[in-house]
Amino acid sequence: MDRIVIALTMANGARIRPVCRTGDCTWRGCAWENRWSAERERADHRLDHLTSQTRPYTEVWDDSCAPGGYVCDRCGMPVESEPCPEHAPAEAVNA
Numbered sequence: 797m798d799r800i801v802i803a804l805t806m807a808n809g810a811r812i813r814p815v816c817r818t819g820d821c822t823w824r825g826c827a828w829e830n831r832w833s834a835e836r837e838r839a840d841h842r843l844d845h846l847t848s849q850t851r852p853y854t855e856v857w858d859d860s861c862a863p864g865g866y867v868c869d870r871c872g873m874p875v876e877s878e879p880c881p882e883h884a885p886a887e888a889v890n891a
């Protein structure tokens with residue numbers, strides 16, 4: 797699990813913008829006029845990371861290799877014929 801790192805950076809006009817440096821996350825917040833708003837947005841995004849680690853398994857469309865297909869959103873395993881054995885809930889695998 798990646799450590800959650802969200803930096804507060806200076807943006808144009810002495811504004812403060814939170815920028816996520818967690819793993820491969822590319823999230824950037826708004827440029828805020830006051831530090832308090834930036835800190836609040838940073839806290840919100842930190843929560844996104846915390847909750848995303850426990851979010852339910854989903855299958856997402858991946859067209860990176862033609863003709864495309866549904867893959868596990870956690871590990872990229874193709875799930876066209878059967879659910880991901882590692883990340884699908886037990887009910888889905890046994891169905």
Ligand SMILES: [Zn+2]
Binds near residue numbers: 816822823845
């Ligand atoms: Zn992030």
Ligand SMILES: [Zn+2]
Binds near residue numbers: 882884
């Ligand atoms: Zn998986």
